[in-house]
Amino acid sequence: DAKTTQPPSMDCAEGRAANLPCNHSTISGNEYVYWYRQIHSQGPQYIIHGLKNNETNEMASLIITEDRKSSTLILPHATLRDTAVYYCIVRPRPHTGTASKLTFGTGTRLQVTL
């Protein structure tokens, strides 16, 4: 799986947008970008994933650069409950009958403050 680089920590004021960057310069054509987060000692939670187009769901937006070498996870209106470690993971999308593990890096610790 391609390696990712994330800043170790970020702060964000509550109500503001949190923009979490991720570099994945060695990503290959069949690899997707996944984002997970882990709220203190809880199980990691899936947020969003994408291949090359920008994606949005009820939790967040994912912006992937045209060359796919980096991406940004956007939490549009951060709340205190969004304080967590955010992991950017790159891996191939599994095909039918298979499933591939997730390799977690060190992630970005996002602290949302009042």
Add this chain to the structure above:
Amino acid sequence: DSGVTQTPKHLITATGQRVTLRCSPRSGDLSVYWYQQSLDQGLQFLIQYYNGEERAKGNILERFSAQQFPDLHSELNLSSLELGDSALYFCASSVDLARNTGELFFGEGSRLTVL
């Protein structure tokens, strides 16, 4: 609630002992994954099972073993426990269908403390 159930939530035991952690995946999920998270190591992949068969293996110690049963629940067995085995152990499951998104659903973990 992810739908993945792990028991026990907390476990305290002594060095040299053996414990079994149990995981019930989401209904219909065929793959089960085990991860270890200790303070200084982050989330480490241990092993994956798919429909009863071992599919992938990570940095799992020989003292550790796992299996997935016909009803798809899984157990992680940890033996000859050492202080360094103290950690959170997470189980995750995933769907394996034609429209598999590759999303893993994690349980809330089992916290093991070895004294």
